[in-house]
Amino acid sequence: MPTPFRTTLWRVLLMQLVALMLLGLLQGRYDLVAAP
Amino acid sequence: MHWINWAIVAVYLTIVVFDGLRRTRGTTNIEGYFLANRSLPWWAVGLSVMATQLSAITLIGTTGQGATDGLRFIQFYFGLPIAMVILGVTIVPFLHGAKVFTAYEFLEKRFDAKTRSLTSFLFLLSRGMSCGTIMAAPSVVLSAIFGWDITWCVALIGIPTVIYTVLGGVQAVTWADVKQMFVIVGALTAIVVVLIMRMPVPLDNALEIAGATGRLRVFDFSFNLSETYTFWSGILGGTFLMLSYFGTDQSQVQRYLAAKSVSEARSSLLMSAYWKIPLQALILLIGVLVFLFYTFTPAPMLYNPQHSAQVQQKEPATFAALEERYSSAIAKRELAARRASAELSDGVDMTSSSALFDFRSADSSVNVVRKDALAAAGRVTGEASRDVNYIIPRFVLDHLPLGFAGVFLAAVLAAAMSSIAAELNSLSTATVVDFYQRWFRKEGSDAHFLFVSKTATAIWGVFACVVAVYAANLGSLIEVVNRFGSFFYGSILGVFILAMLPRTKALGAFVGLLSGMAAVAAVSFGVPSVSFLWHNVIGAVVVVAVGTVLSVGGGRMEEPRTP
Numbered sequence: 348m349p350t351p352f353r354t355t356l357w358r359v360l361l362m363q364l365v366a367l368m369l370l371g372l373l374q375g376r377y378d379l380v381a382a383p
Numbered sequence: 384m385h386w387i388n389w390a391i392v393a394v395y396l397t398i399v400v401f402d403g404l405r406r407t408r409g410t411t412n413i414e415g416y417f418l419a420n421r422s423l424p425w426w427a428v429g430l431s432v433m434a435t436q437l438s439a440i441t442l443i444g445t446t447g448q449g450a451t452d453g454l455r456f457i458q459f460y461f462g463l464p465i466a467m468v469i470l471g472v473t474i475v476p477f478l479h480g481a482k483v484f485t486a487y488e489f490l491e492k493r494f495d496a497k498t499r500s501l502t503s504f505l506f507l508l509s510r511g512m513s514c515g516t517i518m519a520a521p522s523v524v525l526s527a528i529f530g531w532d533i534t535w536c537v538a539l540i541g542i543p544t545v546i547y548t549v550l551g552g553v554q555a556v557t558w559a560d561v562k563q564m565f566v567i568v569g570a571l572t573a574i575v576v577v578l579i580m581r582m583p584v585p586l587d588n589a590l591e592i593a594g595a596t597g598r599l600r601v602f603d604f605s606f607n608l609s610e611t612y613t614f615w616s617g618i619l620g621g622t623f624l625m626l627s628y629f630g631t632d633q634s635q636v637q638r639y640l641a642a643k644s645v646s647e648a649r650s651s652l653l654m655s656a657y658w659k660i661p662l663q664a665l666i667l668l669i670g671v672l673v674f675l676f677y678t679f680t681p682a683p684m685l686y687n688p689q690h691s692a693q694v695q696q697k698e699p700a701t702f703a704a705l706e707e708r709y710s711s712a713i714a715k716r717e718l719a720a721r722r723a724s725a726e727l728s729d730g731v732d733m734t735s736s737s738a739l740f741d742f743r744s745a746d747s748s749v750n751v752v753r754k755d756a757l758a759a760a761g762r763v764t765g766e767a768s769r770d771v772n773y774i775i776p777r778f779v780l781d782h783l784p785l786g787f788a789g790v791f792l793a794a795v796l797a798a799a800m801s802s803i804a805a806e807l808n809s810l811s812t813a814t815v816v817d818f819y820q821r822w823f824r825k826e827g828s829d830a831h832f833l834f835v836s837k838t839a840t841a842i843w844g845v846f847a848c849v850v851a852v853y854a855a856n857l858g859s860l861i862e863v864v865n866r867f868g869s870f871f872y873g874s875i876l877g878v879f880i881l882a883m884l885p886r887t888k889a890l891g892a893f894v895g896l897l898s899g900m901a902a903v904a905a906v907s908f909g910v911p912s913v914s915f916l917w918h919n920v921i922g923a924v925v926v927v928a929v930g931t932v933l934s935v936g937g938g939r940m941e942e943p944r945t946p
Contacts, residue, residue, distance in 0.1 A: 355649075356468055359656045363464045366660045370457065370601040377594030379733060379743070 384529070384780065384788055391789030395566065395796065396543050402562070403547025403555035412829035413836050416552035417484055417812045418641045425647035427561050429654030431805070432629070432638045433662070434560035436655070437567065439521035439540075439799035440772070441666070447771035449670020450677075453598030458612045459916075460663050462621025466629060467656035469622075471649040473883055474630040479645045484816040485809075486636040486879070493882040494889040496821070501896065502878060503817035505871050506633055507810060511843065514806040515850025521799045522851055524772050527689040528780065537851045544800045545844030548807045549837050553641050556804045563797035570787075570794035571665055577783055578672040583679045584724035591733045592678065592720050593671050595743045609912040620916030627876040627919050629655075633809040673778050678720045680782070684709045684753065686773035690760040697763045705759065709752045716745035803847065811840040870907065873919030874899030877926025881934075884927075888934040895930030899923070 410416050448456055474486075483489045487506065491499035522536035529536075547555045582589050593599055603613045610616065629635045629652060639648035684706060685691040695702040722738035733739055757768045779791045815836045877899050881887040902925040903918045 355471070355653065359464050359468050359653065362657050363461075363660070366664075367461075370454070370664065373454075374599055374601045377590045377599040377733075378597065379591075379595045379739070 384792075385785055387786055388789030388792065391786060392792050392796065395793035399559050399562065399797075399800070400543045400547050403551040403559055406547075406551035406554040406558060410552055410554065411833070413484070413815065413832045415554075416833055416836050417637065417808070417816075419553050419557065421641060422643055423557055423641045423647075425642060425650035426654070427557055428638050428642045428647070428651035430564045431557045431560035431801075432635060432651055433655055433658065434564045434567070434798075434801035435634060435638060435805040436628075436659075436802075437564075437662075437798050438517045438802040439795050440517065442567065442795055442798045443521065443524060443775050444772045445663070445666050446670040446673065447774040449598075449667035450674040450774050451670075451771055453593075453596075453671060454601045454664070454667045455603060455612050457601060457660065457663050457667055458603065458614055458617035459621055460660050461614065461617035462619065462623070463625045463659050464656035465618070465622045466625035467652045469626060470630045470652055474879055475639065475648050475652065476645050477883060478636060478640060479642070479648050483640070484637075485633050485813050486631055487633070487813065487817050490878060490882060490892070491821075494878075494892045498878065498889060498893050498896065499817060500821075501893070502631075502875050503633075503813050505875065507813055509871075510632075510634060510806055510810055511846060512850060514803055514810065514843070514847040516854060517802050517806075518799060518847055518851035519854030520772070521795055523769075523854070524776055525795075527687050527773065528776050530689075534852050537848050540796060540799050540803070541844065541848040541851065544803045545807065545841065545848070548804045549840045549844065552836075552840075553637065553808055556801075556808050557638070557641065559804060560801045563801040566790070566797045567794045568662070570790045571669060573787060573790060574669055574779070574783070575665065575672065577787065578669065578676055581782075582672070582675065584721070585728065588724040588727045589672075589675045591727055592723055592739065592742060593675055594733070595723070595739045596746050598671050598674060608917060609914060611914040611916060616914055616916045620914070620920055623873055623876065623919040623923055624916060627872045627923070631875045631879050632872075633813050634806045637809045637812060638805065670775070673774060676778065676782070679717060681710075681713060683777060684756050685760055685768075686770050686777045687760070687768070688773075688777075690764055690766075690768065690770070694756070694759050694763050698759060701759055705752060705756050709749070709756065712745065712749045712752050716742065716749050719745045807840050807843050807847065810843040811836055814839045814843070869915055869918055870900045870903045871896075871922065873903065873922025874926050876919065877923040877930065880923065880927050881930040884931065886934060887930055891930040891933035892926075894933055895926040895928075898929040899926035 414420055445456065478486060478489055481489050481492055483492070485503065487499045487503035490502055518537060518540055519533075522533055522540060525531065525536040525539070526533045547559060551559075579586060584592075590599065603610065604615070605613055606615050607613060608616075639651050642648040642651055683691065685694070694705075719738055719742035723736055723742045726736045726738050727733065757770055760768050760770070776791075776795075779788050783791070815832065819835060819839075820832065874896050878892050878896050881892050881895060899922040903922045906913055906921055907915075907918060
C-alpha cells in the first residue's frame, strides 16, 4: 500500500530538520564566529 | 597520469557505451525511445534525476568552492526538499496523468498551441546552449591539466555520450545515470577517506583550524537581496528555482515521465529531497578538507598550470616576486596551524588559542598574495581565472594514491556525461514532439519518427560539441543566452501554476508569460544587485498575477481546455 502523502511530507520535513540541525551543530562546534 | 589510471577510465567508458548499445534492443517507437514505455522503477529514475542535476562543474567547481569559501553554498539547496514535496502533489500528477511526452505539450492541452510552442522554443534555446557549456567547462579544465587541445577533451566527453544517447534513448540515459551516480559517490567517498587518513593533525583540531577561517559557517540569516547565498534566498528563492528546474525543465521532467506510475515518479523526486543536501554537504566538505590538506602541504600559488606557466613566461619578475611572497606566507600559515593544533591538543579552548588567531591572519595574508597572483594571471592571459575549478583536479593528480586519479577522472566524465545525455535526450524530444510532429508531420510510421528522433539527438549532440569547442570564443554570446534564459525560468513556472488554477485562460497565460519575462528583464537590468535567485520568484509571481487578472477580466476569451 502506498505511503500516504502526509506521512511523506512529515518524513521529508523531519529529514530536512535533521540535516539543518547537524549543519547547525557543525557550525556551532567549529565556527569561530564569536571571536574578535 | 599512470597507465593504470587511464585503464580505469577506458573500462568505465567501454562499460557505459556498450551498455547503451545493449539498450537499443526492443525500442520500436518514440514512446519507447523517449519514455521507455513509462516502465522505469522509481530508484533508477531517482538516481537519474540526481545524476542529471550533478554536472562535472558541480564535482570540480563546487569542491573547489568548498576549499576557498567553505560550506555556505549549501544554503542554495535548502529549498529543494520543499520544492520536491510541492511538485509531488501538483505538477507530477498533472503531467504524468496527461500522458504527455513534454511538459510543454501539457500547456497546449490546457491552454493553446502558441503557449506550448513559445515555452518549448525557450527551452530549446537555453538548453541547447547550456548543453555546450556544461561540456566545455570540464573540457577546459582537462585541457589545462593534461595540456591537450580542447577539441580532444570535448571529443572524449562528447563522442561516447552522443553514441549511447542516440542509439539507446532514455533507457540508455537512465541506466547509464544509475552507474554514473555510483561512480561519482564512490569517488567522492574514496577521496574523503584518503583526506582524513592523510591529515597530519587530529581531525577535530583540523576542523577547528578550518572553522577559524569561517569555512565551517553554514548559515547566513541576513535578509540581503544582493547576497546570493543566505538562508532566506535558499529557502524562498531556492524553492522557486528548484520548482522551475524540476517541474518545468524538460531535461528533468522527462526523467520522471518515464517512471512506471505517478507514485513512482513522486518517489523518484523524493530521493533528491532526502539525499541532495547530504551529498552536497559531502562535496563541500571535501573542499574544506582539501584546504586543510594544503595548509600542511605546500600548495600551488595558481592551481591552473597553464596560467601559472604563462605568468612565469611573460612576466618572470612579477612571478618570482609573487612566488617569494607566497612561499613565505604559506610557511607562516603552516607553522601557525601546527602550533594551533598543538595548543588545541593541550586542551586550550579554541576561542582563547592565540595560535588559532595567528593562523587566521596568516590565511588572510595567503589570500592577499593569491588575489595578486590571480590578477596577474587575468592580465597576462586575458581570461577569467576560474582557478577554483583546478584545485581538486590538481590535488587528485598530485597527491592521491595510484588508481584514485583514474576513478576521479571517470567520475568527472560520468558527471558530465549524465547531464549532457539527459539534455540531448530532452532537446530531441522537444524538437520532435513539440515542433516536427506538431507542426510539420502529424502522421507517420513508428520507424519514421524513431529515425527522426535519433537524427535530432545526433544533431543536438554535434551542435553541443561545436558550442563546447568554441565556448571560449562564444563567451559573450553564451552569457547573453544564459542571461536571457534566467529571464524566463521563473516565468515558465508561473505558466504551469496558472495551468493548475481553475478558470485561467490561454490569453492570460500567454500575456502573463511575456509580462513575467519583461519584469525579470527590467529587474535584471534596472536593479542588477538583486541576486538571480530572486528572479524566479519575481517571474512566477508576475505571470500568475497578470494571468489571473486577464483571465478573470476578459469575458470574451476562450474557455480553458482541461486535459
